[in-house]
Amino acid sequence: MSPGPPCPQVGGGGGRGHPHVPCAPQFILPHSRGSSHGQSRITRSAYPRVPYARMMPDSFHLWQRLEAEAGTSLYRRTGLVVLGPAGNPELEGCRRSLRAGEVLDATALAQRFPGLRLHAGEVAVWDGTGGVLFADRALRAVQDVFRRHGGTLRDGEKVLRVDPGTALTVTTTAGVYRAPRLIIAAGAWTGALVAPLGLHLPLQPLRIDVCYWREKEPRSPGTGRAGPCFMAMGLPRAPHGIYGLPALEYPGLVKVCYHHGSPADPEERDRVPLGAPHPDIALLSSFISSYLPGLEPRPAVVETCLYTNTPDGDFILDKHPKFGNIIIGAGFSGHGFKLAPVVGKLLCELSLGEEPSHSTAPFAITRFPGVLRAAL
Missing domain, CATH: 3.30.9.10 (D-Amino Acid Oxidase, subunit A, domain 2)
Structure with a gap:
């Protein structure tokens, strides 16, 4: 499979690390301003919601792959x-x-x-599958593997605006980037970032x-x-x-x-x-x-x-309803870390126009009424 042209990521969305893909978090890494810092997170198979229960075996497998590639332990099984x-x-x-x-x-x-x-x-x-993911260690491993596959991390750059179009333009405090596709995974800043794109997400x-x-x-x-x-x-x-x-x-x-x-x-x-x-x-x-x-x-x-x-506690993993080359991952509602590898894979698949490996219907933007507004 050819990865196609580069797809920038705003805020550090996951993916398969295409060559020369820039990822632009606004703070110097590592930082404690978002939702992914700290030393530990729970992982588990037990999930009351079926979509997540179906995704968890894939997530366990992808964490294991990352452990093998990074050469470090990322998970301790405690039950x-x-x-x-x-x-x-x-x-x-x-x-x-x-x-x-x-x-x-x-x-x-x-x-x-x-x-x-x-x-x-x-x-x-x-x-019995439950345990602890070593969060800080996992983030370092993801970043190291991302670089090894040709990705570029540009931390300390705040995104100022995103201009949609066949060729997207992302303006940051340090420069201007252009690409045919964009993944936005900006955590608590997502709502403000997508509002000028005509989206009012209930985050x-x-x-x-x-x-x-x-x-x-x-x-x-x-x-x-x-x-x-x-x-x-x-x-x-x-x-x-x-x-x-x-x-x-x-x-x-x-x-x-x-x-x-x-x-x-x-x-x-x-x-x-x-x-x-x-x-x-x-x-x-x-x-x-x-x-x-x-x-x-x-x-x-x-x-x-x-x-x-989000109001229902479920993720947003979807294309912009108007601009299909903008993909958004947001609203992880305090239970996204354990599923981060699967989320990254799904966002990558959506950006490449591939059939998602798991159904993204439960994570559609349009499940919330009135989200599409006129762009500013």
């Missing part, structure tokens, strides 16, 4: 438990996605993982508190296995779900976060009003006291991250 009320539709969806997903009651869970506690009417679904950037909680009895280094990752869904006091990863980033600190946050301007994500309340941290403290008794109920470290959410 994952999904907690929730028995019969909860999302929990049942996760169980179905695993086909033979093992269901644990409170006694079985406590025997296997003493640090996790269930309550009356709750169960846990075990996903909501959210500022997320990323919290680390101290183990009351830390494990000795090098002894014992790390605990599992976990997700809690369907809990009345945490409607958006809670997730956690074992103490792999900071010694003795377990990462536990609420899968939601407060609306944020990505240009001012680090500006927190003085004395601003942290209702999400209070919610997490209550959860930890109830479900994770081996952790101190006050966070030891609080960092921040950005989600860019």
Whole structure:
């Protein structure tokens, strides 16, 4: 297959690394201004939504290929438990996605993982494929392999405008680029970037508190296995779900976060009003006291991250409805990292006019009414 002419990428969308393809993130790499920084992300097979469950085997395979090509480990298998009320539709969806997903009651869970506690009417679904992706390491590997295949990273360039046409023009703070195709994957900045192209995408950037909680009895280094990752869904006091990863980033600190946050301007994500309340941290403290008794109920470290959410929590992976040579990847809603290799492949296939390897119908722009406006 001939890759055809170069296809620039705005904001670092994935792809197969065509020669001389420029990728232009606006900040110097590595940076912590978006959604992909940090040391760890959960990966799993358990997914309540069928489209993602179908994509995950491909994603695992592509991560393994990247590991082999980069010559470094990007994944640690810890397993994952999904907690929730028995019969909860999302929990049942996760169980179905695993086909033979093992269901644990409170006694079985406590025997296997003493640090996790269930309550009356709750169960846990075990996903043995779940684990931790080393996010920072993965990004470095992607960038190294991208360069090795002839790609060019031009960090520190802010995109000022995109002029559509048969030959697209992208103007940045450092120069002007022209190409027949363009992939826009600009995270929380996507809405502002595509508005002059006549698109009003319903994207909501959210500022997320990323919290680390101290183990009351830390494990000795090098002894014992790390605990599992976990997700809690369907809990009345945490409607958006809670997730956690074992103490792999900071010694003795377990990462536990609420899968939601407060609306944020990505240009001012680090500006927190003085004395601003942290209702999400209070919610997490209550959860930890109830479900994770081996952790101190006050966070030891609080960092921040950005989600860019769509109203339905599903991705946008589609061509511009009017300009078919502009492809957009956005709205990953806090669960895109694990699927990044598949997302990159799909965006590449869309840009080349190939049949997508997975259906992109659930990710169409036109599922949202009124998105197409007159271009500015």
